[in-house]
Amino acid sequence: MAITNSIAIFGRYCMFMHRVFSLPDKWRLFFKRTVAEISKLGVDSIPLVVIVSIFIGAVITIQMEINTSSPLIPAYSVGLATRDIVLLEFSNSILCLILAGKVGSNIASEIGTMRVTEQIDALEIMGVNSACFLVLPKVVAFVLFIPVLVIFCMGTAMLGGMAVAYFTDIISISKFTYGLQALFSEWYVWYGIIKSFFFAYIIASVAAFFGYHVKGGALEVGKASTNAVVTSSILILLFDVLLTKMLLQ
Amino acid sequence: MIEVKNINKTFDDKQILFDVSATFETGKTNLIIGQSGSGKTVLMKSIVGLLRPDSGEILYDGRDVMRMDSKEIHNLRKEIGMLFQGSALFDSETVLGNVMFPLSMFTKMSVGEMRDRALFCLERVNLKGADAKYPSEISGGMQKRVAIARAIALNPKYLFCDEPNSGLDPRTSILIDELLHDITHEYNMTTIINTHDMNSVLGIGENIIFLNKGHREWVGDKDKIFETTNEALNDFVFATKLFKEVKQYIISEKHGK
Numbered sequence: 001m002a003i004t005n006s007i008a009i010f011g012r013y014c015m016f017m018h019r020v021f022s023l024p025d026k027w028r029l030f031f032k033r034t035v036a037e038i039s040k041l042g043v044d045s046i047p048l049v050v051i052v053s054i055f056i057g058a059v060i061t062i063q064m065e066i067n068t069s070s071p072l073i074p075a076y077s078v079g080l081a082t083r084d085i086v087l088l089e090f091s092n093s094i095l096c097l098i099l100a101g102k103v104g105s106n107i108a109s110e111i112g113t114m115r116v117t118e119q120i121d122a123l124e125i126m127g128v129n130s131a132c133f134l135v136l137p138k139v140v141a142f143v144l145f146i147p148v149l150v151i152f153c154m155g156t157a158m159l160g161g162m163a164v165a166y167f168t169d170i171i172s173i174s175k176f177t178y179g180l181q182a183l184f185s186e187w188y189v190w191y192g193i194i195k196s197f198f199f200a201y202i203i204a205s206v207a208a209f210f211g212y213h214v215k216g217g218a219l220e221v222g223k224a225s226t227n228a229v230v231t232s233s234i235l236i237l238l239f240d241v242l243l244t245k246m247l248l249q
Numbered sequence: 250m251i252e253v254k255n256i257n258k259t260f261d262d263k264q265i266l267f268d269v270s271a272t273f274e275t276g277k278t279n280l281i282i283g284q285s286g287s288g289k290t291v292l293m294k295s296i297v298g299l300l301r302p303d304s305g306e307i308l309y310d311g312r313d314v315m316r317m318d319s320k321e322i323h324n325l326r327k328e329i330g331m332l333f334q335g336s337a338l339f340d341s342e343t344v345l346g347n348v349m350f351p352l353s354m355f356t357k358m359s360v361g362e363m364r365d366r367a368l369f370c371l372e373r374v375n376l377k378g379a380d381a382k383y384p385s386e387i388s389g390g391m392q393k394r395v396a397i398a399r400a401i402a403l404n405p406k407y408l409f410c411d412e413p414n415s416g417l418d419p420r421t422s423i424l425i426d427e428l429l430h431d432i433t434h435e436y437n438m439t440t441i442i443n444t445h446d447m448n449s450v451l452g453i454g455e456n457i458i459f460l461n462k463g464h465r466e467w468v469g470d471k472d473k474i475f476e477t478t479n480e481a482l483n484d485f486v487f488a489t490k491l492f493k494e495v496k497q498y499i500i501s502e503k504h505g506k
Contacts, residue, residue: 025354118337125297125409126351127326 013209019131020139020205033137034144041103041138041204042145046152052098053091053153057160060085065170078171079179082161087188091153093240096199099149100232104207107138108228111211112221120212135208139201146200147193154192195243199236206232250275251296251407251439256305258291265291266302269465271458275439278430278453282444283460284485289443290411292460296441297329297409298322309407327355330400332410336392338384338399344371345380348398355403370398374428390421394428401432408433410442414449422446426453445485447492450474459485475499 024030064078064085111134114120123130158180165176210228214220251273258266265288273279281289294300296307298314307314309325317325338347348367352358358366371380374394384392393413400408410429414422430453433440444450450457454471461481469477474486475496487493 029353113340117335118333119339121299122331122333122337122339124299125326125329125331126354127323127329128354 012213013206016131016209016212017205019129020135020208022129022132022136024132024136025128029133030137033133034141037137037141038145041106041142042149045099045102045149048098048102049095049149049153050156052095053086053156054160054163056090056094057082057086057157058164059160060090060157061161061164061176062170075171075175076179076182079161079165079176080182081179082176083158083180083184084188086154086157086161087192090157091150092192092195092199093236095150095153096146096196096203096236097233099200100203100207100229100236103142104203104229104232105225107204107207108211108225109221111135111208112214112224115212115214116217116221131212135205135212138208139204142204143197143200146196150193150196154189191247194247195240198239198243202235202239203232206235250310251441252306252308253292253296254306254308256292256295256307257303258288258295258300259303265463266295267463269305269460269463271465271468272456273439273441274456276434276437277440277455278433279439279441279456279458280444280450280454281441281458281460282450282454282485284445287460288463289445289460293409293411293441293443297331298326327403328406330403330405330408332393332396332400332408332413334412334415336384336389336396338392338395340384342383343380344376344382344384344387344395347384347395348380348402351399351403367398367402370402371395373401373432374398375424389416390418390425393417393421393425397425397428397432401436404436406438408438408440410440410444412443412445414444414446419448422448423452429453447486447489450486451495461485475503 060082061078064081068077068081111120114134120130120134123133161180162173162176165171165173207225207228210224210231211221214224252271253273254270256266256269257264269288269292271281281292283289291300295302302315305315309328312321312325314322314325338344339350342350345364345367348370349363352363352366356363368380371377374397376391376394376398379387379391379395384395387395408429413425413429417425426449429440429442432438442449442453451471451474454474457467457469457471457474458465459467459479459482467477467479467482474482477483487496
């Protein structure tokens with residue numbers, strides 16, 4: 001039964017995405033809405049990304065220092081490990097799990113509210129492809145802007161680590177910065193960005209799907225929002241495994 | 250003119266509409282009346298294409314919607330304006346933005362031309378000066394009028410109104426009714442209004458279709474409704490003591506007593 005339901009939901013998702021990826025009725029309006037969504041979903045997320053990244057970067061540095069304090073391990077490995085954790089996992093997978101909560105719930109509740117207040121019906125009556133009009137700008141905007149958030153995350157997380165080195169005496173700043181640069185592989189940055197494209201698409205499209213198909217009232221909008229966050233988080237973790245296997249091995 | 254023929258609609262195992270047929274005339278305010286749950290909204294949503302009937306025909310000036318492909322339906326919808334029960338205004342747009350929206354989607358007007366047309370429509374619904382406000386900043390009655398302005402922005406041939414008076418005080422309801430009536434005659438539109446407001450029925454009911462438990466039970470106008478012998482319709486329209494007295498008074502006046 002659960003498998004049948006899942007297949008049915010996946011089928012509805014595919015049909016929904018087919019409607020979303022149609023040619024916009026008016027390109028000028030599409031670009032206008034995309035820019036507005038970049039501002040709302042992307043730029044407005046920067047403060048959250050910066051705050052979370054600084055603290056997590058600092059915490060990773062402290063934990064690495066505690067767990068690698070051995071005469072056999074060079075001190076700069078704290079910086080190196082912090083960098084690799086941030087580049088490989090935190091700046092993309094963990095960041096996108098956090099953004100699934102913020103951006104995903106925002107999209108699902110916005111579109112869900114439009115559904116229950118008949119705004120989507122109004123668009124349909126006017127002859128507008130509501131799925132394309134409402135969802136495509138969100139998906140495009142978030143996928144386009146996610147590398148910016150990932151790079152912000154990488155930079156500020158390492159700054160958080162450097163702040164720990166600067167303000168405390170657990171590791172010297174010179175050893176930490178040396179560790180940040182040691183054995184650096186540029187591919188790790190690309191790997192993080194490539195993964196984030198997939199995750200951004202999952203967050204925006206899954207949240208839009210749940211919001212668009214709300215039936216009922218405010219209670220159902222809340223449920224759709226929760227379902228969107230839970231489902232996109234699980235899919236992010238699943239794709240994290242698949243993409244890591246494909247891109248790193 | 251819109252004709253519906255033998256419309257049936259079922260949800261799961263429950264049949265909502267039973268062989269409903271009706272004609273909605275051009276240049277008249279056509280009212281669909283009936284108790285809550287009688288199938289009014291389902292009928293209207295079927296006519297505008299938000300629901301697909303199980304069987305039957307829906308003809309817009311002879312064009313059968315059930316046989317149209319998606320492109321034809323898309324084009325037909327540009328001829329339709331709809332006023333929703335909750336107004337369905339776009340929260341993120343101002344009043345002016347809401348009225349300009351269909352113009353920006355379906356015309357090649359310049360921004361100035363769209364603005365002029367939107368302001369003209371707002372003026373037509375007596376909403377001058379509210380164009381910069383957001384829907385959340387105006388009253389329910391004003392929201393309805395903005396929704397009417399948006400619905401007529403593209404000069405539609407067909408106007409649908411789902412419970413236009415719900416949640417409004419009697420005075421505002423009458424204003425909305427008069428506005429819908431005037432606009433219908435002014436633009437020669439086919440207007441269909443879903444309502445269970447008796448003031449609307451007796452005020453602007455030029456062609457009335459009465460639905461009872463999914464069946465079309467009666468067709469007539471606001472004058473004929475006083476003489477009906479249909480029990481369900483009498484119970485529905487003249488449910489209150491006041492309306493019963495009004496009916497008695499009008500009948501006795503007609504018979505010269």
